[in-house]
Amino acid sequence: MLRGRLGSFLFQSIAFVLALGFVSLILLAVGASPLEAYKNILTGSVGSMRKFAEVLVSFVPLLLVTAGLLITFSAGLWNIGVEGQIVLGAIATTWALRQFVDSTMPPALAIFLSILAGMAGGAVWASFAGMLKTFGGVNEIFGGLGLNFVSTALTLYLIFGPWKREGVASMSGTEPFPDVFSLPQLPDLRISPWALGIALAAVLVVYLILQGTYFGLRLKAVGRNFRAAYLLGIPTWQYSLYSFLICGALAGLAGAMQVTAVYHRLIPSISSGYGYLGLMVAMLINYQAIWAVPLTLFFAALNIGSIQLPIVMKLDSSLSGVLQGVLVLFVLLVEGARQKFLKKA
């Protein structure tokens, strides 16, 4: 029983309980009531339609990034640079929109082209990490990390330099675009059904690529045994690069959504750490696309729900990050224990 899906679920539940227990201990140590904190997170995320819409706003970029990372993880690559790829997607989208603002182009077409520009921006940024890896022998973790810092610096330079607001440059970002250049939103809610649809479509495409295509199978072969894949006739380094390009395009799409559906401008922390969070989700679901949607939704809910904590309980909202991190650690730990247990049994 412990071998099958049910056993796996049982162990994951144990990990979840352990993570909750651990965070509760932290809360008790600072003199707060864990139950009250969890209640606040719950009501803060799904307590009202408006709040749930906020969860979905956070869900969209996280899902896009996670979907992209499933591709690079399948190819055996740790695309830490995904954070910077989101940023470059946002920058490229902003750049494109700035070209179209004063033109006579229909806004819908302008938005569409800007989103494509965002995807291209993310893909180009990812290709840097990919080329450093394949041609320069630089590990993608180091290359990606370096490029992340460059992307942050580039954002700040643009906001305070060439793209600064009329008269005053500030941390609040560039001049917001006119409303016609935003993806349409639901009445009274901040969520755009277009953004949601795009994110769900993206994860579906990734699922299909990994489950049913020659491309996906070859990618997995490259990820699991680079040498054998090469001997089997797969063009290995090309596939590594393709995976970077796809992940970069999806991260760039996430950045484009942040600009066209959420902030309507470029802001300094446009990626909001979704890249790193996506890495955690991908690890948590053990790189299986089918779990991406529920887990991403859960993480997004934690993010939004914990905003209540400083308001109601004077706790820091970073508690959600602690819970997410601890959860990943416990799931990995319990999975390790399960493997060991199975070997003995």
Next chain:
Amino acid sequence: MNVELKNIHKHFGKTYANKGINLSIPSGTIQGILGENGAGKSTLMKILSGFIQADPGGEIILNGKPVVIHSPADAIHVGVGMLHQDPLDFPPMRVLDNFLLGRSGGLFPNRGAVAQDFKRLAEQFDFSLDPDNYVDALTVGERQQLEIIRLLWLGARVLILDEPTTGISASQKTKLFATLKKLADQGMTIIFVSHKLEDVESLCHQVAVLRAGELVGTTKPPYNTSRLVEMMFGKIVTLGERQPAKSGEPVLSLRDISLEDVRLKIRNVNLDLRAGEVIGLAGLEGSGQGMFIRACAGLVRPVGGRILLKGRDLTGRSYHTFKREGVNFLPASRLEEGLVPGLSLTDHFVLAEEPNGVFIDRAAGQRLAEERIKAFNIRGTPFSTVESLSGGNQQRAELALLQSPLSLILLEHPTRGLDIESVIYIWSKLKDRCHQDSAAILFISSDLEEILQYSDRVLVFFSGKVSAPIDAATTSVDQLGQLIGGKGWQEKGGSHA
């Protein structure tokens, strides 16, 4: 010590490695355990020596008393010691330190007293082991000797030897057999696990044969070889007749090929390999044959000369170009280079085929896998991951992945670690491919008999030197052995193959 195994079962998942085994070995007996790879010999011995536990319900009885063995330490405590195929020692340490390891008690061992014991035991069996030498300087045979006296010193009364005659010299084998006979005379129980019939026949007092996890029978001398073979495989197997050399069109032509790596230089090799021909590459590991075969696959770029495949110049082209032109390379390390762990057999067959559209037709893939599994006699299902297969089945899977049509098959140690039945099977499949596609074969093996049995011509490698092609029909294991060891190279004349 009398050893009795009663009703031993062991299953891994759905397959039984041991099924209801009952075996009784009286004190002073040399018991042979015969069986092909995967017959369950090693599992049974690991159970007896505590590396794994049997399923509940069975019993191990030593001198009439049931014992519970949970670990190798428990085993040696009740007097059971096992000598593994790859000696479990610590090469960078001295012989005496290895001898001391595994001994319980005492923060500061009394090295003087231990050295005395060591000397006494070594003398008793006429082993010349220097206690201050480092283990990595010893031969496999000497490491075995060290392990034997270590186990005896720890109090072993039952000695299990797993394939002990693999990798040792003939004189070491003679000495090993003499030692085992002496030990048996002293009342020790020796369990000798092997798939080499002649060793078992010349040494053992009784033989038990395992097949597919079950004990199919026990026999005593005089042994009937064909009867033993039949018990092992459930049918009669014979080596195929040697086939005469072919003289088809040249498939692979090497013109003044020179190769280099950090250690070795190979200079100006010329060779014509013809359709249907098999050439064996002999030589000690690392004599240049590995680099040579990889150069023929396009994996290593020659520093000079030209490589022609069916007249087309492929010098300097990539492995993938070679592969498209019909060159297939099967590396020695199957799970490291040949197959992708974590992917199923179906996945592998799908990967090896030309893609047909964007989406994989799962049903067709599975049908293909079922066909190949049947055709290549692979023990596994379309969903089995490759790492769950035994070595022989992994090798069959690799053969099943060969593309079609083919012009050249390059193999590194195609049958290493496989039992005789798998060896015969694999070579029959290879020869079939040779005839069907009029392909040629170039293979590396450290088994000289295999080289002489299956090749038409042989190239011998010795520290980068390559012999002229030797006709396999008119040479002997002894002659090849001399050349491999660096003797008689003047007559064979340098590197003009």
